Amino acid sequence: MDTPFAITLGPGSSSVNRTGTWRTERPVYVDRLPPCNQACPAGENVQGWLYTAEEGDYQTAWRQLVAANPLPAVMGRVCYHPCETACNRAQLDHAVGINSVEEFLGDEAIRRGWVLPTPAPDTGKRVLVVGAGPSGLSAAYQLCLLGHHVEIRDSAARPGGMMRYAIPTFRLPRYVLDAEIDRILALGIDFRPNTPVEDLTAEHGFDAVFLAVGAQLAHRAYVPAAQSARILDALDLLGDTAAGQRPQLGRTVAVYGGGNTAMDAARTARRLGAEEAIIVYRRTRERMPANDIEVTDALEEGVRMKWLATVKHADVGVLTIERMELDEHGVPQPTGELEELQADSLVLALGQDVDHTLVDTLPGVRVEGGVVQVDEHMMTGHPGVFAGGDMVPSARSVTVAIGHGAAAARNIDAWLRGTVATPEPEREAATFERLNTWYYSDAPETVRPRLDAARRVSDFAEVTGKLDADTALYEARRCMSCGNCFGCDNCYGVCPDNAIVKVPTGHGYAIDLDYCKGCALCVTECPAGAIDMIPEPD
Amino acid sequence: MPAQSVKFYQVGSRAVGNRLLDAELRTEQSSAERRNSITSGHRACQGCGEALGARYVLDTAERVTGGRLVTVNATGCLEVFSTPYPESAWQVPWLHSLFANTASVASGVAAALEAQGRTDVRVLAQGGDGGTVDIGFACLSGMFERGDDVLFVCYDNEAYMNTGVQRSGATPAYARTATTEAVGPIPGSRPGQGKDLPRIAMAHEIPYVATATVAELRDLEAKVERAMSMRGPRYLHVLVPCPLGWGSAPAETVHLARLAQRSGLFPVFEAEHGEVTSVLPIRDRIPVEEYLRPQRRYAHLFADPPRTDLIERIQQIADRNVARYHLDPHEIPHEEGA
Numbered sequence: 044m045d046t047p048f049a050i051t052l053g054p055g056s057s058s059v060n061r062t063g064t065w066r067t068e069r070p071v072y073v074d075r076l077p078p079c080n081q082a083c084p085a086g087e088n089v090q091g092w093l094y095t096a097e098e099g100d101y102q103t104a105w106r107q108l109v110a111a112n113p114l115p116a117v118m119g120r121v122c123y124h125p126c127e128t129a130c131n132r133a134q135l136d137h138a139v140g141i142n143s144v145e146e147f148l149g150d151e152a153i154r155r156g157w158v159l160p161t162p163a164p165d166t167g168k169r170v171l172v173v174g175a176g177p178s179g180l181s182a183a184y185q186l187c188l189l190g191h192h193v194e195i196r197d198s199a200a201r202p203g204g205m206m207r208y209a210i211p212t213f214r215l216p217r218y219v220l221d222a223e224i225d226r227i228l229a230l231g232i233d234f235r236p237n238t239p240v241e242d243l244t245a246e247h248g249f250d251a252v253f254l255a256v257g258a259q260l261a262h263r264a265y266v267p268a269a270q271s272a273r274i275l276d277a278l279d280l281l282g283d284t285a286a287g288q289r290p291q292l293g294r295t296v297a298v299y300g301g302g303n304t305a306m307d308a309a310r311t312a313r314r315l316g317a318e319e320a321i322i323v324y325r326r327t328r329e330r331m332p333a334n335d336i337e338v339t340d341a342l343e344e345g346v347r348m349k350w351l352a353t354v355k356h357a358d359v360g361v362l363t364i365e366r367m368e369l370d371e372h373g374v375p376q377p378t379g380e381l382e383e384l385q386a387d388s389l390v391l392a393l394g395q396d397v398d399h400t401l402v403d404t405l406p407g408v409r410v411e412g413g414v415v416q417v418d419e420h421m422m423t424g425h426p427g428v429f430a431g432g433d434m435v436p437s438a439r440s441v442t443v444a445i446g447h448g449a450a451a452a453r454n455i456d457a458w459l460r461g462t463v464a465t466p467e468p469e470r471e472a473a474t475f476e477r478l479n480t481w482y483y484s485d486a487p488e489t490v491r492p493r494l495d496a497a498r499r500v501s502d503f504a505e506v507t508g509k510l511d512a513d514t515a516l517y518e519a520r521r522c523m524s525c526g527n528c529f530g531c532d533n534c535y536g537v538c539p540d541n542a543i544v545k546v547p548t549g550h551g552y553a554i555d556l557d558y559c560k561g562c563a564l565c566v567t568e569c570p571a572g573a574i575d576m577i578p579e580p581d
Numbered sequence: 582m583p584a585q586s587v588k589f590y591q592v593g594s595r596a597v598g599n600r601l602l603d604a605e606l607r608t609e610q611s612s613a614e615r616r617n618s619i620t621s622g623h624r625a626c627q628g629c630g631e632a633l634g635a636r637y638v639l640d641t642a643e644r645v646t647g648g649r650l651v652t653v654n655a656t657g658c659l660e661v662f663s664t665p666y667p668e669s670a671w672q673v674p675w676l677h678s679l680f681a682n683t684a685s686v687a688s689g690v691a692a693a694l695e696a697q698g699r700t701d702v703r704v705l706a707q708g709g710d711g712g713t714v715d716i717g718f719a720c721l722s723g724m725f726e727r728g729d730d731v732l733f734v735c736y737d738n739e740a741y742m743n744t745g746v747q748r749s750g751a752t753p754a755y756a757r758t759a760t761t762e763a764v765g766p767i768p769g770s771r772p773g774q775g776k777d778l779p780r781i782a783m784a785h786e787i788p789y790v791a792t793a794t795v796a797e798l799r800d801l802e803a804k805v806e807r808a809m810s811m812r813g814p815r816y817l818h819v820l821v822p823c824p825l826g827w828g829s830a831p832a833e834t835v836h837l838a839r840l841a842q843r844s845g846l847f848p849v850f851e852a853e854h855g856e857v858t859s860v861l862p863i864r865d866r867i868p869v870e871e872y873l874r875p876q877r878r879y880a881h882l883f884a885d886p887p888r889t890d891l892i893e894r895i896q897q898i899a900d901r902n903v904a905r906y907h908l909d910p911h912e913i914p915h916e917e918g919a
Contacts, residue, residue, distance in 0.1 A: 051666060051667075052664060052667060052669035052671075053667075053668075053669060054669060054672045054673075055668035055669070055670065056622045056667070056668045057620060057621065057622030057623050057624075057663070057664075057668040057669060057673070058620060058621055059622065060621045060622035060624065060668060060669065061622070062621070062622060062623075062624070062625075065627065086614060097601065098600075098601065121737070217624040241658050310911065336797035407760025439624070446644060481839065482595045483598045484595075493809040520601070529600065530598070530599070530600035531596035531597065531598055531599055531600075532596065532597040532599070532607070532608075533596050533598075534599060534610065535598070535599045535610070535611065536597030536598070536611060536798060537597065537633065537835055539625060539628065539629045539630075539632040539633040539636075539834075540616050540621055540623070540625075540632070541620055541621045541636070545613045555621070557621070558621035558622060558832075560627045560628075561627060562627035562628035562824075562831035562832060562834075563628070563830075563831065563832035564628050564831065564832050564834055564835060566832060567833060567835070567836055568835050568836075570596065577893045
């Protein structure tokens with residue numbers, strides 16, 4: 044070796060020593076499945092769009108969002124956000140306010156007029172979608188983007204289904220719904236209002252059908268009543284109110300049932316001037332099907348709850364109530380103890396049934412428990428006829444419906460191409476235990492402002508306020524990017540062997556296996572748990 | 582609307598970098614252009630804290646001096662694993678001295694540079710805890726006392742590691758080493774504080790004394806930068822966990838350094854002219870047990886029966902540090918600045 048005077052060893056000459064041969068395990072970058080993504084019934088890549096949103100690039104974030112869900116401003120208001128329930132950050136301080144960021148992005152898109160992607164070239168295939176609710180719209184949107192011609196028929200005058208005719212305006216202002224639906228239909232979808240489909244066997248000229256008629260029949264329960272007792276269905280009450288009418292309910296209103304519709308009906312009754320709105324439910328709060336968010340909202344607005352009670356008889360101005368008891372199986376049993384409850388009207392919110400007459404004449408379609416059965420490809424027993432949303436076995440929410448629509452579209456697309464849709468490869472879960480939370484700043488959640496309860500019951504103004512650009516950015520940046528690299532440079536910094544190099548592609552980092560000794564420091568210090576150690580291949 | 586600062590980054594200021602931060606606000610170590618003063622192919626054990634600490638310190642010193650830096654290295658792990666003949670992992674001017682005389686060699690380099698009028702070239706001496714607190718102690722004290730313009734960096738892994746984990750003057754109480762076996766009524770290293778060199782250095786009232794760990798990169802880089810902005814004798818003491826000597830997993834090196842600081846056993850502070858000027862407050866303090874338990878050198882404290890009495894004595898050392906340096910931001914108001 045030729046070295047200058049007094050220099051005995053060449054600078055950096057150690058690089059001839061390939062310490063990678065010491066290794067028995069090697070690190071690999073992984074993309075694990077974050078709990079938010081896993082929990083999202085609509086199949087959103089929540090972590091993915093938050094990653095973009097936290098850079099302040101809201102339009103790109105919105106584009107990622109609408110890849111799965113074309114109704115983000117609606118979902119930001121009405122979704123019960125299972126993503127937040129699953130969020131790993133809840134174990135550190137509070138869950139990331141995913142729903143509020145989604146709403147912000149949705150509203151930004153409406154405000155700025157961002158447009159949906161351009162549909163693929165026409166495939167020549169025609170799909171009939173029956174029902175313009177969230178499931179039908181979601182399927183139509185995805186099918187349209189794939190280049191298929193889509194016709195939606197709905198029995199109602201306007202599109203939206205239960206979003207328009209059941210969800211109160213104080214939860215979902217209609218200008219938001221209109222803006223997002225108009226944007227979908229403007230892609231070139233043929234929407235036919237006031238066009239109920241009665242006989243599918245009579246429909247020709249379609250290559251596939253997606254049924255999404257929902258569950259719009261109020262469940263009938265026999266309540267003995269005096270002839271002039273005022274009894275109405277919750278769906279009618281909600282539909283009429285949403286249409287701008289003010290149904291007369293009287294001073295005290297009893298709502299019979301414990302689901303979300305019951306909550307909405309009671310909250311609507313308060314806004315229509317009822318001084319008292321009382322939910323009558325045969326079980327307890329813990330066993331109530333209504334979402335806890337809605338129950339809390341209702342209680343805040345002065346809605347009263349009468350647990351363990353059934354309506355025995357309805358008279359003018361008064362109900363006879365029987366007290367119930369839960370048996371050892373949690374099933375309510377009558378006790379024979381009766382009492383009277385003052386109520387000028389009784390609103391029935393005892394669940395909704397599917398009108399399945401449409402499929403009754405269709406060979407091969409199976410209806411069980413009142414709902415239409417579909418296989419893992421969302422297809423009914425009749426080839427080419429798919430179904431989703433509330434009319435199939437499901438948790439019945441807008442979010443689930445949107446997910447069904449998207450899943451059905453994937454399967455219909457595969458069907459039209461003569462193939463079978465392959466499910467996305469399963470990814471391992473990004474659990475809280477894999478995170479190195481030391482690196483995350485202490486950051487409590489930003490709470491969306493809410494109207495005071497007193498103001499809420501006085502009109503139909505939207506209850507929950509908005510994040511602004513600053514708070515939305517802050518909230519997006521609270522995301523811990525569980526299981527997915529977010530470019531913090533920790534691995535690059537903590538490697539004692541300089542064996543991690545920055546590269547312009549992929550995750551932005553690569554392992555230099557010539558020198559990586561396999562110490563796994565990068566794995567331990569990765570905040571997001573996005574590096575795994577795997578055995579060295581033979 | 583609650584007023585929130587938008588200037589919030591999900592990993593705050595603790596991670597090495599952050600794609601959301603401007604490049605100049607990231608650490609030196611996040612830079613693709615960092616010097617890699619000690620480069621790949623060195624023969625340090627898996628997960629070596631000292632290799633990491635040396636790169637952290639020297640890359641920043643190289644940057645702030647514009648590459649006009651001479652380093653002098655004591656005999657010890659760092660020298661052995663970086664320069665097995667005929668290779669060198671160093672990409673900076675680097676001199677190897679004896680175990681004992683590093684500070685003196687550095688003083689000589691500084692004097693020679695001064696005699697040549699090359700005061701723009703700075704001198705950094707480095708060694709392990711053995712070469713610093715034991716064998717090189719007299720020379721170091723002399724360097725301090727004479728006021729020589731040298732930054733001396735001690736990478737403290739708390740024993741003589743490359744020769745087989747023998748006890749040093751910096752080995753903590755009750756830690757097992759090859760020369761202080763975990764036997765008898767007082768197992769492991771002898772009780773007491775050992776040589777607390779940062780405080781001994783402060784007693785010389787030199788311009789700058791600081792402690793740091795490989796777990797707090799930004800803090801460490803800031804201290805190197807601060808030290809290089811000053812003239813005269815300066816001392817930086819960096820805790821660098823040693824998987825071999827501590828009996829810990831190679832992957833836990835940075836984590837253990839963090840636990841040492843969070844337990845209070847390793848106080849992180851800065852002092853100028855003999856007075857403490859700032860401390861790194863403990864964020865989320867832990868009992869010492871959480872730091873001790875993962876290390877096999879303390880395994881005898883957790884045997885059957887456990888030596889809770891000795892663990893308690895170690896806890897008292899941590900408590901005293903917390904009180905002395907006002908490390909707990911919740912308990913004692915921390916006096917800002919000097």
